[in-house]
Amino acid sequence: MTESQLTAGIQPVVRTCPFSPPEEYRALREQDPITEVTLPDGIPGWLVTRYAEVRALLSDTRFSSRRRGISGGVDRALDELPEAAPGWFIMMDPPDHTRLRRLLTGHFTVRRTRELAPAVERIVTDHLDAMAAQGGPIDLVQAFALPIPSLVICELLGVPYADREEFQHNSATLLRIDTTVEETRRAQREMNELITRLAAEKRARPTGDILSALAQSGELTDQELAGVGVLLLAAGHETTANMIALSTLCLLRNPEQLARFRAEPDQADGVVEELLRYLSVIQFGVRRTASEDIELGGRLIPKGSTVVAHLPAANRDPEHFTGDPETLDLLRLHQPHLAFGFGIHQCLGQQLARLEMQVALTALFRRFPGLRLAAPVADIPMRDEMIVYGVHELPVTW
Ligand code: HEM
Structure with a gap:
């Protein structure tokens, strides 16, 4: 194992390649796939790096997603964290999680997502038109990658055009x-006030969107409804925006792969799967807390322990992926990856994220065949310190 943070028992976070997790993960996965470390926020935890064990961890609901009171006094810092806000089912366990997620699953099926395609295409085209009118160089994050998921969520929730500016302004502030x-x-x-007001309007006059359906269901308090709205924004926004921007940078830095993508645009779904796997932007991993003593992959994880499913490492596990998982291969035969997690919390918006990425990346490279970086790659500020990895800015021209 390399001389590194790892030897000091700290979770490795320093990358040598902007598209790959720190090199130490390769050795960890092979030699010590469930290991005790100090996590980047200073608390002790267990790091799980192999595909099979990450899947086992995320399938086992004894590993809780709750943040409060869960350690039963074993870890006071964890016990004192604020409880999940109302509606934030990503931080809940069954039955609370089940009750809230069940109300939303019907809105995120493959079929329902497909119905959103024309709206996504319109939003993408509008932003490409605005970029063309403005001319390069521009920051692709602000001009394209960030506003697209925000406006798609407006469409989905049913935020009217008149309120979109306020919604986008507040979502940008939060991010x-x-x-x-x-x-x-x-x-x-x-944001809470806006969603609560819209919900009241939609309760009286439903408009066929998610807020209307939730408001009409009568199963949520106003606070829960606002919480669900903000959760969808928070969970769906930064992740997708960073995947669009980082994928663009990655394709620009891999011209052979970009040429393959351009030559076979109808393979966009496979291309997006490979980018999701290879870039795995949730970089410090998905966290759980052991609600009792649990055996995982031959190790005993004591009650109250924080356990991290390291998705980037698992998504490069050669025991699961054929070919060389350390390389980007856009025409790779698809094998299921863990970029959207696994188990009961597996990403609710994954079909939507795929659609947004496919439409955005295909249209961007078609519209600007000469797209290129407008700054040396070493000057591009990477999101090394953020839970969702990517670029803070991406100066491009064409
Ligand atoms: C490329 C983009 C995306 C990535 C990489 C991603 C990744 C993930 C991951 C790894 C989880 C599991 C978290 C856990 O197990 O604790 C998750 C959950 C979730 N995601 Fe996504 N996501 C993306 C886009 C979206 C979008 C577009 C939406 C919705 C508009 C969304 C909504 C959610 C929600 C609501 C959850 C919580 C599900 C639950 O707790 O049952 N995500 N996402």
Whole structure:
């Protein structure tokens, strides 16, 4: 194993290649796939890096997604974290999780997502038109990658055009890294107020969207409804935006692969699967807490332990993927990856994310055949310190 943070018992976070997890994960996966480390936020935890064990961990509901009171006094820091906000079912266990997720699954099926394709195409085209009118160089994150998922969520929730500017402004505030606590609170409050007001309107006059359906169901409090709206924004926004921007950078840095993508645009679904696997943007992993002593892959994980499913490492496990999983191969035969997690919390919006990526990447490279970086690659600020990896900015021209 390399001389590194790992030898000091700290989860490795320093990358040598912008598209690959830190090199130490390869050795970890082979030699110590369930290991005790100090996590980047300073708390002790277990790091799981092999595909089979990550799947086992995420399938076992004794590993809780709750953040509060879960350690039963074993880890005071964990026990004192604030409880999940109302509606935030990503941080809940059954039966609370089941009750809320069940109300949404019908809105995220393959069929329902396909119905959104014309709206996604329109939003993408509008942004490409605006880029063409403005001319390069521009920051692709602000001009393209970020607004697309935000507007798609507006479409899905049924946020009317008149309210979209406010919605987008607040969602951008919540996602900026330099936002102050005061600004964050204000944006959250305004977002909650907007969704609560819209829900009241839709309760009276439903408009065939998710907010209308949830408001009409009578199964959610106003607070839960606002929470679900903000969760969908938070979970679906940064992830998809970073996948679009990082995929663009990755394709620009791999011209042979980009040429394959351009030559076979009807393979966009396979291309997106490979980018999801290869880039695995949830970089520090998905967390759980052991609700009792649990045996995982031959190790005993004590009650109260924090356990991290390291998706980027699992998604490069040669025991699961044929061919060389360390290389990007856009025409790779698809094998199921874990970029969207696994088990009961597996990404609710995965079909939507796939659709957004397929439409955005295909249209971007078709519209601007000469697309290229407008800054040296070493100057591009990477999101090394963020839970969702990617680029802070991507200066491009054409
Ligand atoms: C490429 C983009 C995306 C990636 C990589 C991604 C990844 C993930 C992962 C790994 C999880 C599992 C978390 C866990 O097990 O604790 C998850 C859950 C979730 N995602 Fe996504 N996601 C993406 C896009 C979206 C979109 C577009 C939406 C919706 C609009 C969305 C909504 C959700 C929700 C609501 C959950 C929680 C599900 C639950 O707890 O049952 N995601 N996502």
